[in-house]
Amino acid sequence: MLLEHVVVKGFVVARADFVAVDVDLNAARAVLHAGKRRFAHDAFGHEPAGYADFGVALGVGGEAVQNVGRVVGHGHFGRGVGIHAQSAEFTQCLASKKFLFAELALHAAKIRAWPRAGAGDCGRRIFAALKDFTMSDRRVRVRFAPSPTGPLHMGGVRTALYNYLFAKKLGGDFLLRIEDTDQTRFVPGAEQYIVDALAWCGISPDEGIGVNGQIADHGPHAPYRQSDRKPMYRAYADQLLAAGHAYYAFDTPEELEAIRERAKSAGNPNWQYNSITRTSMKNSLTLPEDEVARRLAAGEAYVVRVKMPRNEEVKFEDRIRGWVSVNTLNLDDKVLLKGDGMPTYHLANVVDDRLMEITHVIRGEEWLPSAPLHVLLYRFFGWEQPEFAHLPLLLRPDGNGKLSKRDGDRLGFPVFPLNWANAETGETASGYRERGFYPEGFVNMLAFLGWNPGTNQEIFSLDELVQAFSIDKVHKAGARFDFEKAKWFNQQHLRQRSPEVLAAEYQAGVAEAFGAAVDSAFATRALSLFLDRAEFMSDAVQAAPYLFAKPAEYDAAMVEKKWTADSASHLRSLVRRWAATNYTESVLEDAFKAFLAETGLGFGAVGPVVRLAIAGTTQGPSIFGVMELLGRAECEARIEKAISTLG
């Protein structure tokens, strides 16, 4: 996959013993100036080996290659990649084992391919591609790990969707894990809601909770609910404790709050339990050993905190954002194990991802600030870290900020996939499903909030999304949601449905809305009239209550405008004329036109009157089509009623 990808992109295949890529811009410039612009790459070696026609020089010697021995393989491999890098990214990548592995894999294929190595970004893409390759012998496993604190909102669904698409695209597994380590925030029904919402969307977990839409553990790593995994975490906290990467802290929540309060009034709005302040707190770092032992033995409450290194740069490569770097000076000694023996998200998430063999952590951007802590935890445990991808946020259409659960229906559109009845307030937050959205439309719309296939195609089924999806095409910036476009997506999916399915949906809709039973032939005919003006099936149903009952009233404004003293006689003439014909759309219309021709009346003088009589309104599809649907007897009765009502 990698090789194909690389070649397709117009990358150059080399067969030199060494591939030397030099990001020295002066060298690149020389090539460019020599007029080799067609594939002008600023990749360069010191002994051009016949590829200069393509503006790429590959060498078997020189400084760049010496770098190979020094930086990459220490000469062990005989072949390697030399990158004379100006950017820290390159060196960083080179230093990683993953990269070496990738290079060896490429050797095995006897092909080495390089894109133009521009400074920075391009290099990042090479390595992203290489990583896919190195990971290829390992099954991709991703997870969606919501906390059951209420209904899942659309941002959460999108995160689940991207995880799912990523996994399915690469033939991997998608797991659903419930992160309920905060027992105080437990909301009844939330877990069921999450499972139902994903099931409705067609995002089916391969493992974990919610497989086949069932709330049950399913898979080799059960249980998948963190509260059920509680006993497992202790040992990992102990491991960190033993290694000196964590410590016991006995400060009570009240004491901590008091300190924060004091700090705030002293002008420090953000007191942190960190490498500096921990020295004056009550913990196993400051207290004498015997006292710590005594407190523990006495069953005194404590938490386990991570011992954050003092001044260290933590770097990791985010699949969407590139290299992210944070100094531990800015990180605090986060609680790992809480007073109730439950792990915090940070510990649980890292341990579970490891245990469940998660290869890629794809989650919302709100987790970016704590990602360095997670990276550090992997390091402390001595585990290989998964790849990270932090998704851009979904922004509210009004004002600023991320779309949140609290936004409810305030914004004029649903923020939840399904209706949610709040047990406490008794209020119901509306969902896309109940609003009339198809899961296909909803999912399609969600997929395009922050991602784009790079083509002009916008309408995708879930399976097509899987095929087209690439995490590298996920946009970096937050996406403001637009309900108008969401409706358009649904409309497109509405039109893609088969006539049979639509007819069945129409029948169901009519039964629900009007208590009327219609056969599928009627439904098909009605749909041919009303589907064009619908974004949702409910539009098609609601557009024509008059198909199921005589108009209760007539549009007053239009009556005023169109109904004249002659209207009744015109209608009677038409009824007589139609009495002799078949009651089908085209015949009715032809007869109507003949009537106009004979009387010299304009369409505008009689047409609206017919509409009024039949439908009570002057808007809608061909009135003759509606009449055909209604049938002769019904239409004649309606016309009579209109005449007697309106005169």
Place this chain on the structure above:
RNA sequence: GGCCCGUUCGUCUAGCGGUUCAGGACAUCUCCCUUUCACGGAGAAGAUCACGGGUUCGAAUCCCGUACGGGUCACCA
């Protein structure tokens, strides 16, 4: 406030150093079709690529700074 992330038409976005004084979609407007309303078709308008420097023969694209926006700073996730 500290730290981190981001910034292309009103909105979602394409764009990965040169065929782009920036392409598509939604929304808006106009015309055609339809003597209704839609659908459909054609077209218009809409972005000095946040701003300022720099690198380069050449920058929306690379680098730096500024501004603005967002996220995050709990024994929440």
